[in-house]
Amino acid sequence: xxxxxxxxxxxxxxxxxxxxxxxxxxxxxxxxxxxxxxxxxxxxxxxxxxxxxxxxxxxxxxxxxxxxxxxxxxxxxxxxxxxxxxxxxxxxxxxxxxxxxxxxxxxxxxxxxxxxxxxxxxxxxxxxxxxxxxxxxxxxxxxxxxxxxxxxxxxxxxxxxxxxxxxxxxxxxxxxxxxxxxxxxxxxxxxxxxxxxxxxxxxxxxxxxxxxxxxxxxxxxxxxxxxxxxxxxxxxxxxxxxxxxxxxxxxxxxxxxxxxxxxxxxxxxxxxxxxxxxxxxxxxxxxxxxxxxxxxxxxxxxxxxxxxxxxxxxxxxxxxxxxxxxxxxxxxxxxxxxxxxxxxxxxxxxxxxxxxxxxxxxxxxxxxxxxxxxxxxxxxxxxxxxxxxxxxxxxxxxxxxxxxxxxxxxxxxx
Amino acid sequence: xxxxxxxxxxxxxxxxxxxxxxxxxxxxxxxxxxxxxxxxxxxxxxxxxxxxxxxxxxxxxxxxxxxxxxxxxxxxxxxxxxxxxxxxxxxxxxxxxxxxxxxxxxxxxxxxxxxxxxxxxxxxxxxxxxxxxxxxxxxxxxxxxxxxxxxxxxxxxxxxxxxxxxxxxxxxxxxxxxxxxxxxxxxxxxxxxxxxxxxxxxxxxxxxxxxxxxxxxxxxxxxxxxxxxxxxxxxxxxxxxxxxxxxxxxxxxxxxxxxxxxxxxxxxxxxxxxxxxxxxxxxxxxx
Numbered sequence: 299x300x301x302x303x304x305x306x307x308x309x310x311x312x313x314x315x316x317x318x319x320x321x322x323x324x325x326x327x328x329x330x331x332x333x334x335x336x337x338x339x340x341x342x343x344x345x346x347x348x349x350x351x352x353x354x355x356x357x358x359x360x361x362x363x364x365x366x367x368x369x370x371x372x373x374x375x376x377x378x379x380x381x382x383x384x385x386x387x388x389x390x391x392x393x394x395x396x397x398x399x400x401x402x403x404x405x406x407x408x409x410x411x412x413x414x415x416x417x418x419x420x421x422x423x424x425x426x427x428x429x430x431x432x433x434x435x436x437x438x439x440x441x442x443x444x445x446x447x448x449x450x451x452x453x454x455x456x457x458x459x460x461x462x463x464x465x466x467x468x469x470x471x472x473x474x475x476x477x478x479x480x481x482x483x484x485x486x487x488x489x490x491x492x493x494x495x496x497x498x499x500x501x502x503x504x505x506x507x508x509x510x511x512x513x514x515x516x517x518x519x520x521x522x523x524x525x526x527x528x529x530x531x532x533x534x535x536x537x538x539x540x541x542x543x544x545x546x547x548x549x550x551x552x553x554x555x556x557x558x559x560x561x562x563x564x565x566x567x568x569x570x571x572x573x574x575x576x577x578x579x580x581x582x583x584x585x586x587x588x589x590x591x592x593x594x595x596x597x598x599x600x601x602x603x604x605x606x607x608x609x610x611x612x613x614x615x616x617x618x619x620x621x622x623x624x625x626x627x628x629x630x631x632x633x634x635x636x637x638x639x640x641x642x643x644x645x646x647x648x649x650x651x652x653x654x655x656x657x658x659x660x661x662x663x664x665x666x667x668x669x670x671x672x673x674x675x676x677x678x679x680x681x682x683x684x685x686x687x688x689x690x691x692x693x694x695x696x697x698x699x700x701x702x703x704x705x706x707x708x709x710x711x712x
Numbered sequence: 713x714x715x716x717x718x719x720x721x722x723x724x725x726x727x728x729x730x731x732x733x734x735x736x737x738x739x740x741x742x743x744x745x746x747x748x749x750x751x752x753x754x755x756x757x758x759x760x761x762x763x764x765x766x767x768x769x770x771x772x773x774x775x776x777x778x779x780x781x782x783x784x785x786x787x788x789x790x791x792x793x794x795x796x797x798x799x800x801x802x803x804x805x806x807x808x809x810x811x812x813x814x815x816x817x818x819x820x821x822x823x824x825x826x827x828x829x830x831x832x833x834x835x836x837x838x839x840x841x842x843x844x845x846x847x848x849x850x851x852x853x854x855x856x857x858x859x860x861x862x863x864x865x866x867x868x869x870x871x872x873x874x875x876x877x878x879x880x881x882x883x884x885x886x887x888x889x890x891x892x893x894x895x896x897x898x899x900x901x902x903x904x905x906x907x908x909x910x911x912x913x914x915x916x917x918x919x920x921x922x923x924x925x926x927x928x929x930x931x932x933x934x935x936x937x938x939x940x941x942x943x944x945x946x947x948x949x950x951x952x953x954x955x956x957x958x959x960x961x962x963x964x965x966x967x968x969x970x971x972x973x974x975x976x977x978x979x980x981x982x983x984x985x986x987x988x989x990x991x992x993x994x995x996x997x998x999x
Binding site: 328348527645665684 | 797817864928948
């Protein structure tokens with residue numbers, strides 16, 4: 299007998315050794331799989347850890363001292379609030395608020411927010427993570443007494459409703475992500491409006507019309523290659539084409555929509571088109587798969603009844619492929635929502651407090667906001683980045699859950 | 713005003729001289745010289761300082777390769793082991809629970825991974841190796857996190873390749889008395905080799921093109937070093953930093969990032985094409 303076969307014969311010692319090594323490797327495989335799960339858990343815990351925790355807050359003015367005629371600040375009506383504000387800020391600042399929006403038009407909540415920001419103006423001196431808040435509470439109290447005797451210890455939930463609703467600010471205690479969320483929604487809307495029709499059109503052509511010749515094979519290979527191009531390259535493409543070459547149109551100057559002196563091509567429109575290009579290969583490939591899955595018998599039945607090719611596609615192929623196309627599009631959207639690098643290259647605004655008003659606005663998006671807060675050295679901004687990450691993850695999970703539901707509901711077998 | 717030129721001749725410059733009309737200086741006018749880096753200098757130079765006329769891409773390329781290398785070192789063993797476990801050992805129930813977790817891991821935006829690298833991985837590395845050894849921004853932290861990021865990519869594509877190997881091959885191996893491990897390693901793995909190789913190459917290409925993690929955690933400024941615990945900027949990180957700043961469109965720094973971008977694009981394109989070739993050439997067709 300040859301050497302190879304003797305490996306598998308006789309002695310039970312060898313067999314048991316082989317089984318032991320089998321069990322050992324199984325354990326290794328299981329541990330490796332577990333590491334992926336652990337990584338995800340640790341990632342989520344890190345974000346949660348930074349989203350909640352104690353902060354040391356110091357008010358510039360004690361809110362109790364702002365009571366007028368014994369009425370505390372919370373219970374004052376708008377007239378009183380305006381008086382309080384006027385009495386505590388400089389005349390110049392008051393004039394500026396009046397110019398931005400006359401006080402007659404502002405509502406009570408708005409004036410209250412101004413008092414909060416400019417009169418009471420609470421400042422966070424130090425912040426702690428959730429872990430520290432839970433386990434080294436005594437140490438925090440000591441630090442507070444030693445370093446910040448005037449400060450008050452509060453447990454802060456960084457992911458509050460106010461955080462979602464408030465606009466960007468240079469003070470971490472009142473900064474929020476509304477501008478960023480709106481910017482994300484605008485860019486995604488433009489990206490999909492551009493890439494869905496183009497992508498589905500290309501897929502229909504490649505699947506239903508194109509013959510199997512050299513040119514179409516090259517196109518197909520190119521589409522597959524495009525899906526693997528790093529996203530930052532798409533950013534450079536968008537920068538060269540949309541921002542600079544077609545700046546006249548993407549800035550809105552050509553449509554007379556904006557002031558030519560200050561406008562440039564770094565707008566929502568450029569960002570949306572760039573993200574549209576980025577997800578285009580994904581949408582084409584997904585739509586192709588969906589169209590491919592429509593059985594040929596449907597097409598042949600339609601042809602047999604005298605329908606033209608286009609009638610067949612419009613009435614039978616597309617409706618049957620629609621769930622697949624939609625699922626692919628939702629996955630493309632969730633890819634686009636999380637993209638950061640191309641938008642940095644395009645030139646997302648670093649600090650923007652005004653809600654985007656149209657396709658020619660300057661913009662910031664949720665991932666850009668997370669990036670900026672992460673790169674700031676002060677600890678408080680890291681809490682903001684964590685809270686914004688949670689908002690982004692919730693948006694993504696919602697989208698993906700929708701895609702999965704859609705896929706499961708529409709799964710049909712022929 | 714007299715100046716001595718390089719070749720020793722004396723050049724006379726007149727500034728606002730008598731008897732001539734005073735000419736206003738154009739604001740912002742800079743002396744420029746023609747910069748014509750050769751391809752050789754681009755590929756072999758060890759300093760990337762566009763304003764000094766030095767266009768060596770090696771520092772950026774080197775750190776890109778180190779970060780991607782660390783990422784592959786993390787993702788390949790873990791991803792392959794996960795794929796073997798899911799395809800050869802796991803019950804359908806366990807598989808249906810584990811796969812969505814990997815999908816979530818793949819769906820987390822890269823900027824969140826960047827945050828994770830900076831607030832978890834870097835402090836962890838500094839706690840293990842000492843904060844004098846590990847810089848605040850370092851390639852190791854970015855590389856490990858990029859590895860976690862491409863892990864689901866390696867494992868899902870490899871698992872598809874392993875699952876595509878027909879049952880008959882496994883049953884033949886069992887029939888000859890092979891254990892489950894021997895079947896997996898000696899029969900299924902070689903049969904699925906092309907798919908796994910393609911997955912690894914695609915994952916490498918993704919690691920090379922990954923931007924946000926390195927932009928946040930790997931540090932700013934090109935640095936030619938082989939020490940993974942030091943800060944060094946990768947190609948993608950450099951592009952992101954330069955274009956995210958306030959440089960004007962026509963500055964040298966700004967235009968030079970397109971050269972870096974071209975290099976990046978070519979590298980990923982070549983990797984993608986290789987992986988497609990491997991799949992086409994080595995695909996074993998059963999039945």
